[in-house]
Amino acid sequence: MRKLLILVGALLIVHVVLLFVSPSGAAAPASRAAVNVGIVFDLGGRGDKSFNDGAYLGAERAAREMGARVRFIEPGEGSDRESGLRLLAAEGMDLVIGVGFIFTDDLTQLAKEYPNTHFAGVDYSVATNKDGKVIPPPPNLAALKFREEQGSFLVGALAALVGKSKKVGFVGGMNFPLIHKFEAGYIAGVKRVCPDCEVISQYAGVTPEAFRNPGKGKELALSQYQQGVDVIFHASGSTGLGVFEAARQTNKLAIGVDADQYDEAPGFVLTSMVKGVDNAVFDAIRRVKEKRFQGGIYQYGLAEGGVGYVYDQHNERLIPPTVRARLEQLRRDIIEGRINVPSTR
């Protein structure tokens, strides 16, 4: 018993001492000249090869080109997301960014509590009231949203033009509105170039686990390929890695999402629907730097370079020039408003 007490006492002392130690690089005093930016990552953090890495790239570029001082926080599982944001806001950062739709409620709350701090939320999900009217975010909060449906429209058209079986597939992660945007745009794109094509769309589940279940993704994709589908677009996080594995196993094609996923299965990835999270984050930091930051909803679509599809030396042999020309025509049609892409099912 006495030993235990001594141990607890010793740990307590160490703990208290550590409270006064500031880790190197962290909590540097807020400088007047530079913009101070704090970023809290979504689950997965840096190295997710997806939007967290995108946000990191954008912030790094801002640090390089504008001398912004950036601090990153990677929360673990559970509830310390909010405290990460709160810590950064309380330290007097000029801009606090939450990466991922999951920060929506926390950002809204904190923006009200810290009216003099700027906030930005990547994939912030804007709420609507009973009558379907959009509830605007607080004036110091920028909602960085992407028109995923527009990029998905183009890869849908590509899938239908490249596929030969008149059947294309879609594998979604969690079955909820953010992913329905991808599905709706994709289906519209397929139908635009091939009205009698069939789209088989499936979801991996109804919980966030559905974004991290490659085994399920592989089975969904295998069953679609067996039904005659020859191109599948996935919007399902690492569940989609199972879709790539299925494409490899059956010698079919798949389309990646968020970032260029060619390297996950070279030769089997037709293209990827990319989101310019880096540009959106860089843009938000620049607005703060130039003192013209405004809250509100920012939509990054094809016109703003916020979404797009990959076409480079790796996949150009999979995409014939006529198809490429057709896609570029569709892109112009969307930008100039001749095609209106639906964002709901």
Next chain:
Amino acid sequence: MSVLDFLSQTLRIAVPFLLAAAGGVLSERAGLIALGLEGYMLGGAFCAAAVSFASGSPWLGVSAALVGGAVLALVYAVGTIRFRGDQVVIGIAINLLAVGLTRFFLRLFFGSSSNSPRVPGFGGTGTGFLALAYNPLVWIGVIVLPTLGWILYRTPFGLRVRAVGEHPAAAASVGVPVTRVRYIAVAFSGMLAALGGAYLALDQHQFTDGMTAGRGFIALAATIFGRWNPKGAGLACLLFAAAETLQIRLQGTHAIPSQFVEMIPYVLTIVALAGVVGRSVPPAALGKPSTE
């Protein structure tokens, strides 16, 4: 859709359930709640991928999974047997530990928080039964529960496992080394569940963060729904796998909301626990530390 496609997909989905449920039955029959199955699987999946990547041999990957699963299971065993900690609390701790450790080492070894690079797995391309036949883990998955049944009911060791799970004091009074039997049962349960994880990782040819996605808990549900015997657990695993296959194949058609089919394993487990289909009696000493 052909019947063969349906059956081969059911078998592919069932293999990790079968392996983990074998671990679940063994551990619970020895009186230790198998809440850590999910963690053992995740640990096994990571060890298999990492060692298969480093050595180029999936067989070495499988061996590493066995070691990893046994180590995690022994941590659980030391906590619950030696220090007589609460089995539920320590079981949950093992799962959290496995999530954290695999994420840490994923980043340390491969510089990614999402997935490892491609690793060698067992051969076989295509989607039919023939592709499955090349994968030795599928064969192990098929025979594991019958073998466990034979061990539990036909060997002295099996009798001892069942005895320490029902009445450890009585077992001790006739000279059964209760603690040792429990350690061995838990270690093997970790190894079996880790084989299920290894199957997932080698079939996917990589480790991805959190890739077991609740399969350990499904296996635990199968253990309980199968009333703690290998035959029942095996049938439960096949039933749950068939439900998932059905759910995958019904989704395109919009005939039945997929959520309903997805509920089947959980609803059936509750039904079994509520005693609707005959009485369900767990091992009497399940969850209790032994006072040897």
